[in-house]
Amino acid sequence: xxxxxxxxxxxxxxxxxxxxxxxxxxxxxxxxxxxxxxxxxxxxxxxxxxxxxxxxxxxxxxxxxxxxxxxxxxxxxxxxxxxxxxxxxxxxxxxxxxxxxxxxxxxxxxxxxxxxxxxxxxxxxxxxxxxxxxxxxxxxxxxxxxxxxxxxxxxxxxxxxxxxxxxxxxxxxxxxxxxxxxxxxxxxxxxxxxxxxxxxxxxxxxxxxxxxxxxxxxxxxxxxxxxxxxxxxxxxxxxxxxxxxxxxxxxxxxxxxxxxxxxxxxxxxxxxxxxxxxxxxxxxxxxxxxxxxxxxxxxxxxxxxxxxxxxxxxxxxxxxxxxxxxxxxxxxxxxxxxxxxxxx
Amino acid sequence: xxxxxxxxxxxxxxxxxxxxxxxxxxxxxxxxxxxxxxxxxxxxxxxxxxxxxxxxxxxxxxxxxxxxxxxxxxxxxxxxxxxxxxxxxxxxxxxxxxxxxxxxxxxxxxxxxxxxxxxxxxxxxxxxxxxxxxxxxxxxxxxxxxxxxxxxxxxxxxxxxxxxxxxxxxxxxxxxxxxxxxxxxxxxxxxxxxxxxxxxxxxxxxxxxxxxxxxxxxxxxxxxxxxxxxxxxxxxxxxxxxxxxxxxxxxxxxxxxxxxxxxxxxxxxxxxxxxxxxxxxxxxxxxxxxxxxxxxxxxxxxxxxxxxxxxxxxxxxxxxxxxxxxxxxxxxxxxxxxx
Amino acid sequence: xxxxxxxxxxxxxxxxxxxxxxxxxxxxxxxxxxxxxxxxxxxxxxxxxxxxxxxxxxxxxxxxxxxxxxxxxxxxxxxxxxxxxxxxxxxxxxxxxxxxxxxxxxxxxxxxxxxxxxxxxxxxxxxxxxxxxxxxxxxxxxxxxxxxxxxxxxxxxxxxxxxxxxxxxxxxxxxxxxxxxxxxxxxxxxxxxxxxxxxxxxxxxxxxxxxxxxxxxxxxxxxxxxxxxxxxxxxxxxxxxxxxxxxxxxxxxxxxxxxxxxxxxxxxxxxxxxxxxxxxxxxxxxxxxxxxxxxxxxxxxxxxxxxxx
Numbered sequence: 001x002x003x004x005x006x007x008x009x010x011x012x013x014x015x016x017x018x019x020x021x022x023x024x025x026x027x028x029x030x031x032x033x034x035x036x037x038x039x040x041x042x043x044x045x046x047x048x049x050x051x052x053x054x055x056x057x058x059x060x061x062x063x064x065x066x067x068x069x070x071x072x073x074x075x076x077x078x079x080x081x082x083x084x085x086x087x088x089x090x091x092x093x094x095x096x097x098x099x100x101x102x103x104x105x106x107x108x109x110x111x112x113x114x115x116x117x118x119x120x121x122x123x124x125x126x127x128x129x130x131x132x133x134x135x136x137x138x139x140x141x142x143x144x145x146x147x148x149x150x151x152x153x154x155x156x157x158x159x160x161x162x163x164x165x166x167x168x169x170x171x172x173x174x175x176x177x178x179x180x181x182x183x184x185x186x187x188x189x190x191x192x193x194x195x196x197x198x199x200x201x202x203x204x205x206x207x208x209x210x211x212x213x214x215x216x217x218x219x220x221x222x223x224x225x226x227x228x229x230x231x232x233x234x235x236x237x238x239x240x241x242x243x244x245x246x247x248x249x250x251x252x253x254x255x256x257x258x259x260x261x262x263x264x265x266x267x268x269x270x271x272x273x274x275x276x277x278x279x280x281x282x283x284x285x286x287x288x289x290x291x292x293x294x295x296x297x298x299x300x301x302x303x304x305x306x307x308x309x310x311x312x313x314x315x316x317x318x319x320x321x322x323x324x325x326x327x328x329x330x331x332x333x334x335x336x337x338x339x340x341x342x343x344x
Numbered sequence: 345x346x347x348x349x350x351x352x353x354x355x356x357x358x359x360x361x362x363x364x365x366x367x368x369x370x371x372x373x374x375x376x377x378x379x380x381x382x383x384x385x386x387x388x389x390x391x392x393x394x395x396x397x398x399x400x401x402x403x404x405x406x407x408x409x410x411x412x413x414x415x416x417x418x419x420x421x422x423x424x425x426x427x428x429x430x431x432x433x434x435x436x437x438x439x440x441x442x443x444x445x446x447x448x449x450x451x452x453x454x455x456x457x458x459x460x461x462x463x464x465x466x467x468x469x470x471x472x473x474x475x476x477x478x479x480x481x482x483x484x485x486x487x488x489x490x491x492x493x494x495x496x497x498x499x500x501x502x503x504x505x506x507x508x509x510x511x512x513x514x515x516x517x518x519x520x521x522x523x524x525x526x527x528x529x530x531x532x533x534x535x536x537x538x539x540x541x542x543x544x545x546x547x548x549x550x551x552x553x554x555x556x557x558x559x560x561x562x563x564x565x566x567x568x569x570x571x572x573x574x575x576x577x578x579x580x581x582x583x584x585x586x587x588x589x590x591x592x593x594x595x596x597x598x599x600x601x602x603x604x605x606x607x608x609x610x611x612x613x614x615x616x617x618x619x620x621x622x623x624x625x626x627x628x629x630x631x632x633x634x635x636x637x638x639x640x641x642x643x644x645x646x647x648x649x650x651x652x653x654x655x656x657x658x659x660x661x662x663x664x665x666x667x668x669x670x671x672x673x674x675x676x677x678x679x680x681x682x683x
Numbered sequence: 684x685x686x687x688x689x690x691x692x693x694x695x696x697x698x699x700x701x702x703x704x705x706x707x708x709x710x711x712x713x714x715x716x717x718x719x720x721x722x723x724x725x726x727x728x729x730x731x732x733x734x735x736x737x738x739x740x741x742x743x744x745x746x747x748x749x750x751x752x753x754x755x756x757x758x759x760x761x762x763x764x765x766x767x768x769x770x771x772x773x774x775x776x777x778x779x780x781x782x783x784x785x786x787x788x789x790x791x792x793x794x795x796x797x798x799x800x801x802x803x804x805x806x807x808x809x810x811x812x813x814x815x816x817x818x819x820x821x822x823x824x825x826x827x828x829x830x831x832x833x834x835x836x837x838x839x840x841x842x843x844x845x846x847x848x849x850x851x852x853x854x855x856x857x858x859x860x861x862x863x864x865x866x867x868x869x870x871x872x873x874x875x876x877x878x879x880x881x882x883x884x885x886x887x888x889x890x891x892x893x894x895x896x897x898x899x900x901x902x903x904x905x906x907x908x909x910x911x912x913x914x915x916x917x918x919x920x921x922x923x924x925x926x927x928x929x930x931x932x933x934x935x936x937x938x939x940x941x942x943x944x945x946x947x948x949x950x951x952x953x954x955x956x957x958x959x960x961x962x963x964x965x966x967x968x969x970x971x972x973x974x975x976x977x978x979x980x981x982x983x984x985x986x987x988x989x990x991x992x
Binding site: 054166168196200225248262267283 | 620
């Protein structure tokens with residue numbers, strides 16, 4: 001697919017989400033946790049964008065900022081509605097409801113994603129009511145259809161969450177996200193808490209639903225094997241910034257950023273003949289409260305030079321085999337050359 | 345061969361009795377843990393892999409007991425073979441065994457480290473509680489050495505810090521340092537890296553490899569991640585609903601999976617590098633309610649090979665040559681399909 | 684020795700469960716609410732419940748149990764020791780103590796329960812919203828509740844009695860003013876943890892009205908510890924009423940309450956010579972409060988998933 005044919009659904013420009021750290025008697029703001037730190041990203045209609053990174057890299061915060069659960073500190077998010085693109089932050093109440101109809105989320109933890117004291121019907125009823133489904137019969141029909149769409153029986157709508165297994169609950173969580181026909185679904189670690197044998201069920205279900213309903217996914221996870229399976233493009237985050245962004249297979253076969261290289265090599269692969277060539281990273285991920293100067297990764301990077309400590313590398317676009325590949329590294333060109341030589 | 349077996353478990357059954365019900369958490373498990381080798385126990389949540397570990401450590405909760413079977417620790421010194429299953433949970437012998445001969449590390453190191461004492465103090469205390477002749481100064485020096493060995497940077501400073509000052513990966517290292525403080529023969533690791541990031545996980549794996557090679561420690565590793573198994577295991581035991589359904593060396597089990605569950609499990613995980621085109625086949629259904637187990641083979645309701653015979657009872661252990669064991673009535677067909 | 688006998692008992696229990704499981708008996712018993720079954724297995728809670736019901740029913744059915752009026756003065760029988768005519772004897776102006784205990788119980792229980800409910804209503808209403816909303820509103824509410832909780836209660840009571848005057852209604856109002864803080868904090872802490880649950884986040888994503896999310900979706904999940912708190916604070920308020928009335932600051936003397944009955948035993952002479960004027964009442968109050976506490980503990984144990992067994 002050529003880039004020009006793709007239609008941007010959501011464009012994020014210079015997005016920052018900081019959380020104040022308060023202390024002292026009057027709760028004076030001492031410093032900020034820089035959870036999301038200057039992100040530029042375009043999500044195209046109909047694609048699955050994988051967002052990977054280790055804990056604390058800001059991937060979940062980014063997802064929740066898009067959903068307006070957190071207020072961004074800076075930057076803008078432009079969503080293309082049917083009547084033209086609008087900044088998500090500058091919507092009036094009516095437009096806001098319209099936006100909520102378009103963007104939904106599937107959560108991680110099947111244990112806490114459903115209200116334990118309500119039946120499935122009761123849980124899903126209020127959102128439907130809000131979005132204009134007035135009669136009970138209609139609501140029951142919609143919920144029943146949704147449950148069937150996620151491979152469950154209609155009758156389950158009158159059961160309580162504790163009667164379901166983890167995988168079933170996760171499927172109900174997906175059904176809830178789909179109940180008002182959204183365009184963009186953010187899957188926040190949607191399969192991470194599930195057992196492996198169930199994970200595959202949910203992954204395949206998500207793939208199927210995407211085809212059927214023309215959905216766009218932002219798939220947030222720490223599991224690179226999963227993200228590679230489901231995504232069209234993958235963005236790798238480190239300490240609030242995107243360090244590399246490329247098509248899924250491209251990212252795997254032509255890994256440019258040293259962090260992505262280390263991350264990919266560290267993943268245990270469920271294949272005994274897989275060649276092990278681990279790149280061990282020294283030390284831990286620094287605190288997002290006080291990130292290192294320049295390139296955030298410089299303290300753990302083998303290629304680190306003086307420039308890395310001083311200057312922040314921008315996320316720049318490169319062409320690799322005719323496909324776009326974004327990298328934020330001072331030595332990107334050098335690395336690209338090496339990677340291309342290695343892979344012929 | 346049998347010389348380096350440190351712990352042998354035979355036909356172990358541990359049942360839980362919470363809420364006036366009986367849950368057969370593990371129902372006839374046999375295995376050998378060998379020194380200098382890593383045994384990976386892999387299975388989904390609720391399959392009894394952690395219960396196996398806590399049974400060996402005699403750290404079971406109050407409302408549970410070992411019904412049958414034996415756990416024998418081959419001490420290799422004047423104490424001879426110790427029958428762990430016959431010891432009282434909080435008896436002096438068991439306490440002496442824990443930590444000194446068999447050590448355990450957990451998923452969340454924070455629960456295993458005491459937040460009000462420094463790391464160094466906790467490790468020294470551990471050393472001194474098992475060997476009274478060690479002086480405080482010696483214990484501290486050994487603690488320092490251990491922290492250095494476990495790859496903790498700047499140990500001089502770290503030894504006087506509290507657990508909350510450590511990051512997750514550092515805590516797990518400190519935890520391993522503490523577990524290794526008395527040179528145990530066996531290290532039981534219960535999902536030690538599940539709470540950690542992959543780059544930190546890789547560091548811990550490296551460390552465990554180092555322990556195995558340099559200290560000749562027998563490692564029993566509990567995990568749900570097939571990737572971890574492929575990376576670390578010398579021997580593998582796959583558990584499902586309280587039984588080991590397949591075991592053997594890593595090559596035997598992972599290269600030639602002979603139980604339908606092992607096979608299906610391997611097919612259901614996406615493999616890095618194979619991209620979006622790979623086929624992943626989910627296992628149908630979900631794990632049964634532990635209080636309402638299938639009458640025959642536990643995997644029968646979800647199995648593609650299920651037949652009449654499978655409903656009658658759990659199949660017996662079949663040895664396929666070498667150490668490869670499988671419990672399946674139709675393993676021959678599974679093997680044929682594998683080729 | 685005791686450890687091994689305890690082990691033997693556990694082993695017997697395990698054997699029995701296993702036998703029943705194997706013979707399939709447990710399958711039938713499975714129906715019924717698990718929490719209820721657990722409550723019924725708690726011996727103390729059952730004893731508490733029985734005593735509670737006995738005293739409560741006796742108070743409600745007071746006219747059937749005694750023919751005396753609690754206020755009727757009978758100068759002919761002053762300070763009579765217990766007899767078949769007067770079960771608990773009579774007081775200084777000849778009123779039947781048994782009748783006074785029963786009718787007084789009505790008032791005391793009503794005050795205790797009413798105050799507890801009042802506290803819970805205000806505390807839960809404010810606590811839920813405050814925790815859900817967060818920010819400056821929450822900080823302000825916490826400060827206000829702290830102010831109310833830090834004033835010495837007795838001084839506040841005396842002040843309010845001076846302003847509002849002595850009556851049963853005013854006592855309830857005073858108790859609610861003094862006591863809503865603890866309920867507020869409990870409800871708040873409950874909601875603070877539930878607020879982070881993913882289903883609440885999901886409702887926020889749908890943009891539902893905050894009041895609907897707060898009171899319809901969150902509150903039912905925070906309720907069980909609050910119910911326990913209501914039962915336990917009922918007991919506390921009954922004791923407080925007794926204490927205040929004993930000091931003469933509570934309900935007006937002419938209305939019988941447990942506290943007012945005990946008030947008669949303020950002087951040394953009565954305490955030493957007319958034991959029937961205070962001892963039976965004291966026992967009834969203690970029993971009632973104890974039974975409520977047992978029940979409250981029982982409910983807490985059954986609703987708390989961390990307590991197994």
